[in-house]
Amino acid sequence: MPDSLAALLYTEQRRILEAIRTTAEREAVPAYLVGGAVRDWLLNRRIDDLDFAVEGDAIAFAHTLTREQGGAVQPYERFRTATWFVWGQAVDIVTARSETYERPAALPRVAPATIRDDLLRRDFTVDALALALRDDRLIDVCDGQSDLHRRLIRALHPRSFVDDPTRIFRAARYAARLNFAVEEQTRAWIKRGLPYVRALSGERVKYDVELIFLEQHPPRALECLRRWGLFRALSIPIPEDTALEDRFTRIAHALSDDEWDIGALGLPREDLRRAAGWAALTYNLGQMSISRWIDWIPFTADVRDALVALGALSSLSPAGFHAPPSRQSALLNPFSGLTLWLGWLFERDPLKRQAMRAEWHVWRRVQTVTTGDTLKARGLPPGPRYRELLARLRDAWLDGKATTAADEERLLNEFLAEDQEPDTP
Numbered sequence: 001m002p003d004s005l006a007a008l009l010y011t012e013q014r015r016i017l018e019a020i021r022t023t024a025e026r027e028a029v030p031a032y033l034v035g036g037a038v039r040d041w042l043l044n045r046r047i048d049d050l051d052f053a054v055e056g057d058a059i060a061f062a063h064t065l066t067r068e069q070g071g072a073v074q075p076y077e078r079f080r081t082a083t084w085f086v087w088g089q090a091v092d093i094v095t096a097r098s099e100t101y102e103r104p105a106a107l108p109r110v111a112p113a114t115i116r117d118d119l120l121r122r123d124f125t126v127d128a129l130a131l132a133l134r135d136d137r138l139i140d141v142c143d144g145q146s147d148l149h150r151r152l153i154r155a156l157h158p159r160s161f162v163d164d165p166t167r168i169f170r171a172a173r174y175a176a177r178l179n180f181a182v183e184e185q186t187r188a189w190i191k192r193g194l195p196y197v198r199a200l201s202g203e204r205v206k207y208d209v210e211l212i213f214l215e216q217h218p219p220r221a222l223e224c225l226r227r228w229g230l231f232r233a234l235s236i237p238i239p240e241d242t243a244l245e246d247r248f249t250r251i252a253h254a255l256s257d258d259e260w261d262i263g264a265l266g267l268p269r270e271d272l273r274r275a276a277g278w279a280a281l282t283y284n285l286g287q288m289s290i291s292r293w294i295d296w297i298p299f300t301a302d303v304r305d306a307l308v309a310l311g312a313l314s315s316l317s318p319a320g321f322h323a324p325p326s327r328q329s330a331l332l333n334p335f336s337g338l339t340l341w342l343g344w345l346f347e348r349d350p351l352k353r354q355a356m357r358a359e360w361h362v363w364r365r366v367q368t369v370t371t372g373d374t375l376k377a378r379g380l381p382p383g384p385r386y387r388e389l390l391a392r393l394r395d396a397w398l399d400g401k402a403t404t405a406a407d408e409e410r411l412l413n414e415f416l417a418e419d420q421e422p423d424t425p
Contacts, residue, residue: 002136005041012087013050019069020052021133027064030055031133032096032115035122038129038138042148043178051092053118053130058082058095079110097121101163105199108163116141123167124174125154154183161193165200168193168230169208176220187228194233202296213277214270219244222281236292238281247280250345260344261361265337267302275303279342282307284314306338313343321351325363326395332359368393369405370412378416389415
């Protein structure tokens, strides 16, 4: 392997590369490091993922690797690709292939082919690059190195974004990440592809949009998509550029500090970033905006419900948050923790934000000493009165009228005494 490439890889990546090289030589299978890893090597950037192509059966090759090196394989029969999970890494290995599209936005039909054919079916010239593992020969069939020097994102052919409109999202993501310009002709081809974005499945769109959310600076890519007219073509409004910058800055800060107990939300940090990204696109833009996404994107139930509930949360009047804590808690109690966190991220009113945080961290955790068993022991027959009394006692704690068990006992006696008072004629 070139010394400059080795310097950009950490130990597990070097181990993977050498394992694949050794197995490919012994099995006489032409194998190549492809795509983003080669691009980032030439740019002297950190390499996050290693992707490989083989001229042969990638699934069989991955199983051979597993027998020799351990790990596990997830095969994808339709495209004859596999993911090899080993040493804490997920390594994609594809069968070098050609692709044909029966209609716009359809998944391609594939056929085994040479590495040259495989590079020609890729998204952009800067990714149509391969390093032959047998002799460290760089293969560049589309002059991608020149585009790297010119800092350009260039598509390979006029139908690129018609065949696969998800490439529009990837063009924005790569341009933002690499700080590259999108070539003029490619922008014209993107415009041709916009009418076909709606033909994509929600699952494919969700995947590519959420990859943008996981980038270091998501607003840059979203601003590209806005300039190119993608959201206008979908008739889905999103916040202005300055608002997006502010919202994603808030997300980054919230995930890196301790101001909110996000661990109690019960979701992995990356899932929270994804949920917050969708909320950043939809918060306070009206139910029409979120409903158009929800009708299309297959959200998990907790994220879908939180995004819908944000409409009601954002519409709560700030005047209600001048009331005592018990009244504020009653307003916020119907909302999930995820909904409250997302609202807290993007709400502008400081009192509402303060109340959302207090509801999650303090108010929701307040419990009375008195229980239903206590009321039964006091001779009160079971019924709706239990709920009313327990709610009044909890409100007393929230509003500072009860600070000790003795205070609660005194208030309970007063409330029960009310039941004994004769009705006034």
